Amino acid sequence: MAVSSRGVESKRDRPYGGGYKNCAVSIVGNAIALALAILSPGGYTGWKVITGYRDHRDALAVFGRNIRHEAEARHWRYEVVSAKDEGLLLYLRKTDFVKPADAITEWNTGNLERARRFQKKKQRF
Secondary structure, three states: OOOOOOOOOOHHHOHHHOHHHHHHHHHHHHHHHHHHHHHHHHHHHHHHHHHHHHOOOOHHHHHHHHHHHHHHHHOOOEEEEEEOOOHHHHHOOOOOOOOHHHHHHHHHHOOOOEEEEEOOOOOOO
């Protein structure tokens, strides 16, 4: 037993405030909390992957792949003028959007075979 400097045992001198019984309970509680902390995000991630596969959330990736293959097969040079989702640039393997004025200039000079706007705006392209 732990004895304080005054010769009297106090709760603050014992490990975890209540002896070894509370120590075991605390370790079990920590193990349960750790298991939940590991399983909860893992379960959520698995659920998101499965529902994403079922709901075809890869449509943007498939679209980008189809555009790249068609442009390569027909030797087209293409640019993206604007898009609601900036992730489209990654799937089309472009680094940035082209300004509408630059796209019109490239189109008129014949340097551009395809240009696509993916955002509805009132401005005419």
